[in-house]
Amino acid sequence: MNSIPARMPRVVIVGGGFGGLAAARALRRASVEVILIDRTNHHLFQPLLYQVATSALTPGQIGWPIRNILRRQKNTTVILGEVTGVNKEKRYVVASSADRREVSIPYDYLILATGARQSYFGHDEFERFAPGMKTLGDAVAMRNHILRAFEQAEAEEDPNRHQDILTFVLVGAGPTGVELAGALALLVRATLRSEFRRIDPRLARIVLIDAGPRVLGSFADSLSAAAKRRLESLGVDVRLGHGVDHIDEDGVIVGGERIASRTVIWTAGVAPSPAGKWLAVATDRAGRVEVRPDLSIPGHPEVFVIGDTAVLQQDGKPLPGVAQVAMQQGRYAGRLIGGRVSGKSPARSFRYFDKGNMAVVGRGFAVLQSGRFHLSGFIAWLAWAAVHLEFLGKSSLRVSVFVQWAWTYLTGQRGSRLIVNHRAAEPSPAVADAPRSAMASGA
Numbered sequence: 001m002n003s004i005p006a007r008m009p010r011v012v013i014v015g016g017g018f019g020g021l022a023a024a025r026a027l028r029r030a031s032v033e034v035i036l037i038d039r040t041n042h043h044l045f046q047p048l049l050y051q052v053a054t055s056a057l058t059p060g061q062i063g064w065p066i067r068n069i070l071r072r073q074k075n076t077t078v079i080l081g082e083v084t085g086v087n088k089e090k091r092y093v094v095a096s097s098a099d100r101r102e103v104s105i106p107y108d109y110l111i112l113a114t115g116a117r118q119s120y121f122g123h124d125e126f127e128r129f130a131p132g133m134k135t136l137g138d139a140v141a142m143r144n145h146i147l148r149a150f151e152q153a154e155a156e157e158d159p160n161r162h163q164d165i166l167t168f169v170l171v172g173a174g175p176t177g178v179e180l181a182g183a184l185a186l187l188v189r190a191t192l193r194s195e196f197r198r199i200d201p202r203l204a205r206i207v208l209i210d211a212g213p214r215v216l217g218s219f220a221d222s223l224s225a226a227a228k229r230r231l232e233s234l235g236v237d238v239r240l241g242h243g244v245d246h247i248d249e250d251g252v253i254v255g256g257e258r259i260a261s262r263t264v265i266w267t268a269g270v271a272p273s274p275a276g277k278w279l280a281v282a283t284d285r286a287g288r289v290e291v292r293p294d295l296s297i298p299g300h301p302e303v304f305v306i307g308d309t310a311v312l313q314q315d316g317k318p319l320p321g322v323a324q325v326a327m328q329q330g331r332y333a334g335r336l337i338g339g340r341v342s343g344k345s346p347a348r349s350f351r352y353f354d355k356g357n358m359a360v361v362g363r364g365f366a367v368l369q370s371g372r373f374h375l376s377g378f379i380a381w382l383a384w385a386a387v388h389l390e391f392l393g394k395s396s397l398r399v400s401v402f403v404q405w406a407w408t409y410l411t412g413q414r415g416s417r418l419i420v421n422h423r424a425a426e427p428s429p430a431v432a433d434a435p436r437s438a439m440a441s442g443a
């Protein structure tokens with residue numbers, strides 16, 4: 001992690017997610033030294049995290065080592081480290097390296113692409129009882145917890161306790177909540193149904209809660225309605241119009257009603273990384289850095305903030321926190337820096353090209369919205385599958401995920417249903433209640 005004498009201008013990219021990786025790739029032929037720092041060693045395809053949580057895919061099918069992705073890019077060094085601050089006057093970032101040493105890494109250009117984390121909208125006390133899903137560790141922990149619930153119910157002698165153990169409450173009916181609810185319904189109704197003797201997994205209850213009046217609130221009304229009908233046909237209990245008042249170890253309280261549950265999952269919101277604090281610049285109320293039309297920050301044309309951790313207005317509205325925005329911004333920032341280094345005239349302002357939104361609801365059904373074009377059903381699902389395979393980025397992942405999806409579609413069988421604990425001392429579900437905090441323990 002010690003600094004290398006810079007002969008070429010050095011571009012430091014923090015974050016190897018959708019935005020950071022796109023920026024690094026856009027700089028592959030530029031006469032610069034690129035240093036990409038990430039606190040994990042892998043690029044993660046977050047839109048498919050819910051499939052790991054519901055056993056459809058394995059972690060290795062949606063994450064890949066960043067240094068392997070960039071191995072042919074000779075001007076780029078990948079560093080495993082967590083950035084904790086930026087000195088924008090002296091132009092260096094502060095990072096803690098893999099061995100926890102604090103190091104300073106100088107830059108000529110800086111791209112911050114550090115994404116977002118879970119937000120509990122001021123109710124951080126909910127986190128203990130309702131973990132979210134942002135990392136592979138979160139998704140594996142959730143998979144452990146969901147699978148363990150069925151094991152626990154099977155081992156439970158008192159049938160009156162089965163219902164609480166097998167009630168899954170999802171808070172937030174945006175794309176993540178809807179996709180997770182649909183996938184969970186398939187897991188319990190198709191995959192697990194014939195494997196237990198004392199319980200019928202199909203009786204598991206899945207409750208999807210949102211304070212808004214519709215599921216998939218960012219989609220057109222007709223698509224929201226289609227998604228809701230589909231969820232209900234899969235047996236999901238959709239509760240709209242009431243936010244969660246309270247969450248504790250016994251479940252949730254919604255609109256004055258208690259729903260007893262051992263598994264509450266938070267899919268309601270995200271907050272940006274602390275990039276705004278590191279830079280001490282203006283942010284919106286959520287904490288996203290307000291960037292200029294060329295994605296740089298005021299007074300520092302060499303510092304760019306992109307993706308979920310930035311906010312930029314376009315046509316009077318803030319751009320959404322989606323992968324397409326992050327990728328297009330990454331490409332733009334990379335090309336802009338490459339152009340500047342080679343003395344080209346300044347690039348035009350960034351403009352996002354919206355290719356549309358999709359969400360999948362169970363097997364063989366998706367909703368798709370692109371401008372005025374709206375589609376729901378099987379064809380939309382095929383389009384969803386094709387787009388996600390395309391964006392997986394690595395041919396080996398595409399083949400492996402395609403084969404797994406085809407197999408699951410035909411047989412109902414899933415990619416990985418292993419309960420993997422990294423804590424040897426974790427109590428067995430047969431002898432003790434699995435603590436809810438087990439969800440946060442990862443694997």
Ligand SMILES: Cc1cc2nc3c(=O)[nH]c(=O)nc-3n(C[C@H](O)[C@H](O)[C@H](O)COP(=O)(O)OP(=O)(O)OC[C@H]3O[C@@H](n4cnc5c(N)ncnc54)[C@H](O)[C@@H]3O)c2cc1C
Nearest residue numbers: 015017018019038039046047083115307308321322323326
């Ligand atoms: C469950 C889920 C489902 C989603 N589904 C969709 C979808 O269907 N379609 C869609 O378009 N979008 C979806 N999104 C949103 C999409 O994933 C994000 O908009 C996108 O990932 C943003 O890209 P980014 O580069 O800004 O951040 P990310 O892709 O999150 O990358 C941030 C990177 O920065 C690293 N990092 C963070 N902090 C530090 C630090 N201090 N030091 C070093 N490294 C750091 C992280 O490890 C990570 O690799 C989903 C998100 C989630 C969580």
